[in-house]
Amino acid sequence: MARRTFHRAPEAERRHDLIEATLDCIAEYGLEGATVRQIAIKAGVTAGLIRHYFQSKEHILQEAYRIVIARLTEKAERVTGDPETRLRDFIVINLTEPVANSRSLSLWASFISRVSVDPELAAIHREGYLSFRNALEGLLGDFLAARGEDASPKRCRRLAIAINGLLDGLWLEGCLAGELFGESELVEIALTSIETLLGLRLRPVDAIGADR
């Protein structure tokens, strides 16, 4: 019986495809559905190949989690422009596609649920969380300083914790039940709430909407 033909792919590409297939499986069927065989089918290869690229199933999950975190944070951490624009973009990016959708949440929750089981996943998580909060703390500091407000480390830390919490929570709500909210209701609520917390108004939305 004839063997199936195949294509020899560059290592980076194949690893990427396998991780992508892993994420698809997790999003569709949950962590339990992400079996070596399912991942292989999704990637269009046979199961054995996975172990050629990854030491074990745990390892592919760890790499997949790194990708998930990177996608959730990379855009927000690369905002540019003046402090106010950067802060506003940071907020909007985190509450709109592609960061905020049910797939992101499924993936995120799947991995979070394993953080207490796999110490390596815990380390990956911790790193991503701190880097995200530090980015926010920096944005807040710059913005407050530019407005001539108190930008002391203590105040920035407290504000960063609160606003980070607010963003996380609204992101959760949006991902879990987006249809319960109006088109950009969550973004508006986030912006006005953060204005209130900072005691400062941001420029009207239109001024920003133009460059997105």
Next chain:
Amino acid sequence: MARRTFHRAPEAERRHDLIEATLDCIAEYGLEGATVRQIAIKAGVTAGLIRHYFQSKEHILQEAYRIVIARLTEKAERVTGDPETRLRDFIVINLTEPVANSRSLSLWASFISRVSVDPELAAIHREGYLSFRNALEGLLGDFLAARGEDASPKRCRRLAIAINGLLDGLWLEGCLAGELFGESELVEIALTSIETLLGLRLRPVDAIGADR
């Protein structure tokens, strides 16, 4: 060879024990570690008994999720006293033990990750979420009205969404990385942030600390 001796338990008690064992397994080893056999071992019975009480593994997971949600929300929804006390207690309860700890988060995340896979779990989640937010919306309305502030439905809804998000997010932060925060830092941040969002001050903490 001798059969092991056993105790015939009342149905309610046995079901409770089995669900408790299920939660222990999930918290310790993740959803994948919550196998029928592991659950049985944890509960001190044999695997077959589980199917005597639950139609299938899916059913025991659904009932377990109901318990998890109930524990996360029941205390907060039963606050008593004047509007201000109820609101403050609601906030504090959600950010301290036993609601806020890593076990709660593991369980919550495990089930959330399956919400997109199992429609029954999705329904259970939706119900819990709405009931929680409605409770908060009611507390806010009562509190604002008692202070003679604008308590219109629209304002209450927006405040409930924002404050619910803030609480969820801070709960997350605390569960995931409690050691990054001081003793009651998160509670303090939540209280002052919510004061700011409402534009009202609550009585000093000590007045409440007494009755907890």
Next chain:
DNA sequence: TAAGAAATTATTCAAGCGTATAATAGGCGC
């Protein structure tokens, strides 16, 4: 174009999975 390295497929294995069924023993009503 021939050869060799290694990427990929194919096959196998033991362990563990959820479920089904049969045998047993605990405890209640009489």
Next chain:
DNA sequence: GCGCCTATTATACGCTTGAATAATTTCTTA
């Protein structure tokens, strides 16, 4: 104290799992 009901144990079944190994094909390079 006896007998019955059924909660519980014990065992078995068929599948799927992650992993290991052997067989093959692709592609580079000399």
